[in-house]
Amino acid sequence: MTARAVPRSPGRARVYRGVRRAALGTLTAAVVTMPFVAAWRHETTQHTVSARIPAAGPEAYPWTSDDDREAHAWAPPADPAHRSAPVVLAYHDIDPERTSAYTLTPAQLDAQLSALQAAGYRALSTEEFTRYLTTGRSPAPRSVYLTFDDGTRGLWTYADRILARHRMRAASYLISGRVGTHRPYYLSWSEIGRMARTGRWDFQDHTHLSHSRAAVDAAGHRGSVLANRLWKKDERRLETESEYRARVGHDLDRSLRAFARHELPRPRLFAYPFSGTEADGDRAGRDTTTLERLLRERFDSTLTNASAGRLPAGPRAAAAGQVERLEVLRTTTRSAFLEQLGEWTSRTPGEVPEPLRHGGQWRFSGRAPGGRLAALTGEGLDQGTYVSGALLPMATANWSTYRVTARVDRLLGQDSSASIEVGHGSPDPLFLTVSKTGLRVTERPGGAARRVTARRRLRPSTGRTVTLRVTPKAVRITVDGTTLVVRTTRRPDRARTDGGLSLAVRNERADTDWPRFTSLRVSP
Template sequence: MALKREQRERHVVVHDHGRGPEPCFRSDYADKSGHDHTRGRGLGWGRGWTQWPVRVLLGALTLSVVVASGAAGLERYLSRKYMSPQAPLTRASITSADKVDWTRQGLGLPDHAPPVVLTFHDVNKKSTSPYALTPRAFDAQLTALEKAGYRTLSAKQFTNYMNGGPTPRRSVLLTFDDGTDGLWKYADRILAKHRMRGTIFLITGSMDKHRPYYLTWREIERMHGSGRWDFQSHTRAMHSVRQVDATGNTGAPLINRLWLADKGRRETPAEYRARVLHDLAGSVEDIVNHGMPTPTMFAVPFSDGPGQQDADSTDSQARHLLKELFPLVMTDHSGVPLTASRRSASAGLVQRVEVFAKTTPDEMLAAVGERVQVPADAHTPLSETENWGGRQTRTSFGVFLGKVPRSAQIPRYAKADYRPDSSIDWTDYSVTTTIGALGNGTNQAALGVRTNSKEPMTVVVTRNRAILLANGYKVASQPLDPKSDHTITVKVGQDTTTAYVDGHVQLTHVSDQPADQLTGGVTIRSGINRTGNEWPVFRALDISPLDRTPGRG
């Protein structure tokens, strides 16, 4: 018995059968130990033929966890670096009286009209810049627009109208120049509150730089993804002033050939063209490469500053270069106030209404209301003194109504335009006026149509003659029965202007200019030859669509 126990003990082997180390009493184990992979190792994962695939899988899982953890950490780092936290929503303190007044300012305006374009720059709680609105001020501006019945358009909707699409409901295009970080931090939530849209003109070369003043591309991509924001070009790196001559004078790089110090000369026209096109194309590329649509609009840098108007001029080299890439150019200053209209679409140039830190909601609404295009239909415009602009006189509008104060300071010439910013698209209308006090033969008055167009037309009358001027040049002249009062009716068609004086004297001119560049409103003028003479008097004035005008046709 003891011998058998001793023999069993000699054959006890500690072995791992897949469940950890344990005694093995198999008498044939030693003979088969060389084939271990056919025995116990097959009882557990990672043993036998499964060991390498399982180890590879476990390694891959471990690596993926490490990578995911690292990616999450990197994302947190990049978000902290390139995503500013948004400030809590700020609400303006607005009284019920304010809301009622803003609603009133929208009454009487057309329900459908070409949009008006507004320019903002920055929304920032702490900035002292005259261009930066506080969040509360921005909220008040949007509330005023909302109460007055304005809607906002996307860049695509605005472009669609300018390309000949249907006239939208009364609306505005909110534009923001430069691309400041305050638009993400403060303006975005305010815009969302009002369910409005905004269009930002980016200086693309400044994004991700000069933090925290400018936006980052991460913020821009998030804003674009919200559906509230569109992005257009404000150059890549030409929002600056640089040296333009040997004496050190500076100017805007968009409209000036720059001084090349290393070569001791200015850029050649070819070098200027290549530089500007490279910058403009680069700004488009920057926006497209971040997943946004190709820009169709461009905002001129410093368009409200002195010496920058050349970029807005239709015959400037800068304008020709801009037209190669952008169908529409935005400016805050232009010699002709082409607010959004069919005529501005044809010219490819739109003048905006600029909003500053000091601009009140009432002032902003008044400026927008003046630019809403209205129909050519006004029967007592001489009583609407607030709607006459473009005056060239040092006295009141009363000079046209015979209310002239006796003073040596009164000039000899006066001019006023009726709704100059809201009659840009007028055509197919008739205007009739009666002018009196022409009895002494030393004074004259005039009725103008197609104001601010490519070819404004003017009918000048004196006591005994009528003259038709096209862009200041005489194209027709007829004698009149001498008398102190004359009645003028002018009919304005697509390209034809016909004037009747006293119902029977006719003067006609057919323009060779494009019809879409001939639209415009009404102007009145008065003049005296010597101080102390009697001023002509406009006794009545009526504007009507052609199909409503009585008289000859």
């Protein structure tokens, strides 16, 4: 028997049609409203304001008055007429949970700001800092410029009230395309607006959406999308220079438009993603020249934690358009923070008159035993034939006019020598090397390979007294009381020639004593 369909009654058909119409209506409404719901959620996220956590008083932290007195004692004696260059400090997130090496707890930030206050440092605004780069004049005897990369919510929730308690200012470097996203990690635009209205914060640039890494060659090596031409996998080639320029320029311009759209002042400074210029080797895709040109077209200067040369705030950094920052990490201890701050605080030649008495002021390359100054003053090396040490490289980076007088002995034949470098860290350093029978001047103009530019025969002697008088225009060299060489600076531009000094000793024979510096005086 063939089965036949059972006819629906008129009532059941009407009910079925009604249910179907209702379902279709609901679906249609969902489809129509979905974009509006998504937009509402996006807008809400963009403008959410998180609760701020009150800053605890100093009694809540273990680093209190005794340590502040220690900071006073640490502070190097200042020349009343000298105003140090600002030290730029690089922070990231602030959160009670130690989420990464870049996250400081509120207690750590509070303790560090307390130490800065105790040592007499004032926190500058971006306007004051950029004015310093232009004029070379700091508004305070000692100052810092506090920068926070990425624009994280912890700045509003925790850092703002700590800044308020210490009456300090700071700058947040925003990834503008991520504002209001990945909540609650990034700041919202409403939080940024409230921070701006406090007067404690200003906002600078950290790209729009170029704070990421991608493939930069066929092997799949990854690099900063800002600093590298990217590998186009489908076409098996690198971006062209024009494609790279267009992509990066578009990202930077989108960021500037985001600032304008949210009524923030146009940013004057730019911080490189990943805290540096992404010096990831000599990959074919790196295009730093084009990137520097794009940044110079839009910003007064850039900030990095890894400059190619020593570029603390000063004339050389301003000319290079790039300032090096001191990065502060979760693992940065109290003693390390104070020590690094002291190393970076600029000093005049008169503030380091007898450097051989202060081993902690020297930084060594090579295999100095334990990094001790004794390697230059007589102990030498257990292994190797050469050792060099630089005097406070960051604190002396902007010296331009000074005099160095040194006494060297144990110059035993052509197998041993001692050297003094002036303009250390600059593109145009000068090296004076003395031996038992002569002197040699070596230069490296514009960062080129070192080459000998002067030689002099000297009366044989195992000891020498050497004086170098350094000015922006020339270096005058005197040995044993007689002026023998005057080297005119090829580029009489302070921004290129500034720099401090280093010492070196060489001994090719294991059976003889090492040459040694017995005295060293530095004066204005």
